[in-house]
Amino acid sequence: MQPPPLHVGAEPPPQPVLEEEPPPPPGSPRHIAWARRRAAVRQFWAAYRKDKMGLAGLSILLVFIAVAIYAVFADDTGLSITEATGPRLDPPSLEYPFGTDIQGRSVFTLTLHGSKISLLVGLSATVITMVIGSAVGLIAGFRGGWIDQLLMRITDWGLVIPWLMLAISLAAIFGQSLFVIILVIGLTTWPSTARLVRSQTLSVRERPYVERSRALGASNWHLVSRHVLPNVMPVIMANTVLIVAIAILSETALSFLGLGDPLGKSWGSILERASDGGAATRGAWWWLGAPGLCIVLVVLAFTMIGFALDQIINPRLRER
């Protein structure tokens, strides 16, 4: 059977028979689909490359990812208070490029190892946010009716509760562990994602190719996984990047309030100790400076990438 003519920008019609055969023969719907996907990626990269802000964000991020990977293998004996050998509260020098903290530990080593935790918490919490937010948004938008009403009500409640207060209460009640922190941040940031995904789902649901696929007898699962989700995905991706920024800031705030990583390695925890140790009143700018600047740079990088993605995906924004 000849495949029917395709809509521009639409997914190919379902061809379950060809689904299992790798590699797809030229001219098959699968082959066309992959060719189109590759073209879309190339087109996307071409648009992204023109965005200076996006490129700057990506470069900063890559540097920090490299640093975090290096930190995983780097020697971390300098983190222990008992093994600290440096002078106390020493300003930056050749031996201690970012100075030392009140226990004589190198702020450089602390900051280096903090990158792992901050990125890990930020990325893991974002995964939770995305899974919950996308699922709720997709189901509410696609099913409509009372399910939509109910899910959106719950989402509204989630938006109303002051997130930091909720995070504080959860962290205070369930105790401190990295896992709780990740869960807490994930559970407090999903509602805005759910709203966004729902509104996008509502618009995709009404498109002709979805109707056509439904008319051909496609199941709900097929409609969502093959037509709705791929078209909502770009919005989810752009939102994901922005959520990572929020998650990292949340981790920092929680750690600063003493509810963060119990091992106290993250950038927020360094700032908490700096605050407790009176870094501001003692004028120990290096103790505050390095971890704080790292937070700003990483959050800025994610925000810039998110803005750049938003501009490419959202044609209405592109003319700005």
Add this chain to the structure above:
Amino acid sequence: MGTRQYVIRKIVQAFVTLLAILIFNFFLFRVWSPGDPVSFLTRGQGFNLSLEERAAVIEEYGLDKSTWGQFTEYMKDTFTGKLGVSSFYQGESVMAIFFRFLTPTLLLVGISTMISMVVGIWMGIRSGWRRGSKFDRGSMFFSLILYSMPEFWLGMLLLMLFSSQLGWFPVGGRVSTNVSSMGTLEYFTDVAEHLFLPVLTLALGYLGEFYLLMRSSLLDVLGEDYITTARAKGVLERNVLNRHAVRNALLPTVTLIALSFGYVIGGAITVEVVFSYQGLGLLTYTAIVAKDYWLLQGLFLFFSLAVIAFNLVSDLVYAYLDPRVREA
């Protein structure tokens, strides 16, 4: 739908939300919390209960009843303002403590929100009207940096520079101990001096949000047909901006003021800790550190209630400003 129905519907929605928050609060602090509720709620520092006192607490808050029984007791207590007693403040009622710490936070959050709103909207208008200008690019960069900064870190930097190094402002607190007489000019300037840096920190921290929203909202409006019409009929550029564009672009910003309130509270918690500013934020921190769960659950409730109230007000103001909302 008429205005009346709209208002009633919004008020009912706010009450349903309040109910949901109350249920959640109950489960969070009474059911899901580890250990038995009595020792959980009262295990804070310096508050060791004797057996009689323990029995009295159980009796007073109905903690020996079934979950449902406890819940009805809890609802009754909450609506009559019986929110338990703080262990950290040696048995003082949570309600009384709350009102003691409320005014400083209202002052701090109120003033800083005002400043960031006015400045943010002004910058947003200028930026959006002259898109791509030096001012636009500069303020975009500036607000992105501010947005990426944890408020408390900014606060610590300002504290270090202006208080510790330059000595222009006090290093923390809400009022100096040697200034006792309220209402005098001396008292007023002292409070203002203590407020300056926390207000500056929060105002800078929330500037970006107002700026970005106002800018994008103005850009949306500038693409509308009625702007083209206004220009076509020869309205002065200045009037196109002030009478046609800004008025419509302000609408979404009005909602942000209410929605951002929840976030401002979050920022206020950490900033108050940095400046040891005795408001609700520092009180929250105290409750966390002292594991004073009666206090924490009371604060959780108060903050949620504040956000619900602000959302309701913003819905009503929005409907008043934009008749289309009422009709929809």
